[in-house]
Amino acid sequence: MSSYQRAPETSQGLRLHLNENTGGCSPAVIDALRALTAEDIAFYPAYEEVERETAAHLGVDPSWMLLANGLDEGLHLVSALALRPDAKGVRRSVIPEPAFEMYAAATAAAGGEAVRIRPRRGFEFPLEDIREALGPRTALLYLTNPNNPTGLTVQPSIFASLAAEAPHVTVLVDEAYIDFGGESALPFLDAHRNLIVGRTFAKAYGLAALRAGCLIAHPDTLAPLRAMAPPYSLNVAAAAALRAAIRDRDWHDGYVRQSEASRQMIYDFCDARGLEYFESAANFVLVRLGDDAAPAVRALAGRGIFIRDRSAQPGCAGCVRITAGLSAHTERCLTALGDLL
Numbered sequence: 001m002s003s004y005q006r007a008p009e010t011s012q013g014l015r016l017h018l019n020e021n022t023g024g025c026s027p028a029v030i031d032a033l034r035a036l037t038a039e040d041i042a043f044y045p046a047y048e049e050v051e052r053e054t055a056a057h058l059g060v061d062p063s064w065m066l067l068a069n070g071l072d073e074g075l076h077l078v079s080a081l082a083l084r085p086d087a088k089g090v091r092r093s094v095i096p097e098p099a100f101e102m103y104a105a106a107t108a109a110a111g112g113e114a115v116r117i118r119p120r121r122g123f124e125f126p127l128e129d130i131r132e133a134l135g136p137r138t139a140l141l142y143l144t145n146p147n148n149p150t151g152l153t154v155q156p157s158i159f160a161s162l163a164a165e166a167p168h169v170t171v172l173v174d175e176a177y178i179d180f181g182g183e184s185a186l187p188f189l190d191a192h193r194n195l196i197v198g199r200t201f202a203k204a205y206g207l208a209a210l211r212a213g214c215l216i217a218h219p220d221t222l223a224p225l226r227a228m229a230p231p232y233s234l235n236v237a238a239a240a241a242l243r244a245a246i247r248d249r250d251w252h253d254g255y256v257r258q259s260e261a262s263r264q265m266i267y268d269f270c271d272a273r274g275l276e277y278f279e280s281a282a283n284f285v286l287v288r289l290g291d292d293a294a295p296a297v298r299a300l301a302g303r304g305i306f307i308r309d310r311s312a313q314p315g316c317a318g319c320v321r322i323t324a325g326l327s328a329h330t331e332r333c334l335t336a337l338g339d340l341l
Contacts, residue, residue, distance in 0.1 A: 013304035015323070016333055018208075019148070019177075019284050022325030023258065025206035025241070026251035032244035033237055045236040050243050054214065057246040058199070060186065063219040066226055067242075069233040071176060071200040071213030075106045077225050078196060078215065082140040082170040083112030091139040096126055098149055098313040100174065103142040112139070119315035123150045123278065127158060134166045141166070144174040146182045149310045149321045151280025156185035163192040171195045179204035179252070180259055181281025186216060193218050203283055204252055205245040210238040255325070259283040262324035269334045273341065283324050286310065290318040292341060299340050305333050 015022065047067065055062040068074040083091045093107040096117045107114045115138070117129045134141065141162065146153045156173070163171040173185045175197055185197050196217040202208035212234060215225060234242075245252070266285040270277040276288040289296055297309045297320060308321040324330060 013301075013306055014329055014332060015306050016325070016329065017306040017308040017321070017323065019203060019282070019321075019323050020208050020325075021203060021206035021255060021283075022323060022329050023206065023255050026245055026248040028244040028248045028251070029207070029241045032240040036237065036240060040236055040240075044232050045234070045239050047234065047239065050234075050239045053243055054246060058186070058214075058216065060216055064189070064216055064222070066215045066222050066229060067234045067239075068213045068215060068229070069235075069238075070202065070211035071174070071198045072102055073211075073229075073233060074198050074213055074215040075102055075172070075174075076109060077228055078170060078172050078198075079106035079110040079112065079140060081224055081228060083107060083110035085111050088137070090137070092135070092137050093140040093142060094130060094133045094138055094169075095142050096130060098123075098147075098310070098316055099142065100144060100148050100176075107140070116314070123147070123152055123315060125152075125154045125158065127162075130162065131165065134162075134169055136168075138166070138169050141169050141171045142174065143171065144176070145185070146177045146180070146281040148177065148282065149284070149286050149308075149313065149316065149319070150278050151177075151282040151284060151286060152278060153182035153281045156183050156188060159185050160188040160192055160195065163188070163195045167194055169194060172198060174198045176200045177203060177282035180256055180283050189217055193221050196221060201242055201245060204255055205242075206255070207238070207241055207245055210235075210241050212238045212242045258326050259324050261327045262330035265327060265330050265334060266322060266324060269338070273338075280324070284321050285324055286316070286319050286321050288319045289341075293318045293320050296320065296337060296340050300333070300336055303336055305336055307333065 051062045055065045090113045092113045092115050094115045095103045097119050104114045115133050117126050120126050159173055178184055200213040278286045293311055310316040310319045310321050
């Protein structure tokens with residue numbers, strides 16, 4: 001397939017604020033969408049082939065995987081099942097901060113109460129704080145590997161130990177960025193039935209606008225989630241695109257290499273200017289600009305370059321998050337940021 005030789009132009013400016021695939025999806029995805037017929041669109045989709053191929057791609061049996069309309073739908077399904085109030089009242093989720101905002105939103109939508117764990121210095125994984133927070137009313141623990149927005153990773157054996165210590169708690173490991181780095185918790189699913197892994201095809205595969213994700217767990221764990229999931233939530237275009245995207249491994253791997261090179265460019269930029277940053281295993285880098293953070297974000301936006309101000313998240317005062325995608329995009333962003341600083 002085609003390689004990432006040119007940075008695509010966009011009328012929306014340079015979008016480095018939402019961790020999207022800045023190189024776009026594989027050309028094979030466009031071909032698959034163009035091949036859809038009027039009948040394909042008029043009829044409810046069949047999922048057997050996309051389920052089989054996606055499960056094989058992930059190295060699991062189809063019975064261990066549930067496709068979803070983006071990982072966000074998966075988060076809502078798990079939250080709704082785990083956090084439904086019972087006769088004893090409200091159930092709680094535990095969220096180590098900083099974290100993806102959807103965890104708290106899904107908790108609230110399910111009628112649960114979020115217990116937020118403040119970050120430690122340097123964003124060290126707060127293992128003991130999590131253990132202390134897992135009380136009898138705790139029903140769900142949200143974990144992210146690599147973390148968003150820090151990009152830091154944790155050994156999945158630690159997640160497995162938490163699942164073993166608290167069998168009454170569903171441990172959801174969000175691996176949205178695992179394509180770019182870190183170790184997966186998939187090998188621990190058979191031993192820990194309360195462990196669920198979430199994946200998305202929005203980032204490394206470039207399918208963000210089509211909404212394709214999945215949950216992976218033991219079939220017994222997935223059974224009640226399957227019963228709750230709406231029928232045909234993965235639309236026919238997303239299903240066709242997903243099959244094409246996972247087949248084009250070269251396109252995926254090429255973008256992962258571009259992201260790695262872009263991360264190094266950001267590190268070098270920060271080192272040259274004495275800026276604090278966090279070495280990331282994801283397709284973004286968190287950089288601490290201090291008082292310059294908000295003005296820099298505004299000034300770059302005026303030039304059509306968008307990065308994310310993360311100052312409002314716990315532990316992230318003065319921090320911006322920069323998507324590390326195509327190296328040409330990263331170079332343009334860093335040149336402009338260097339002029340501003």
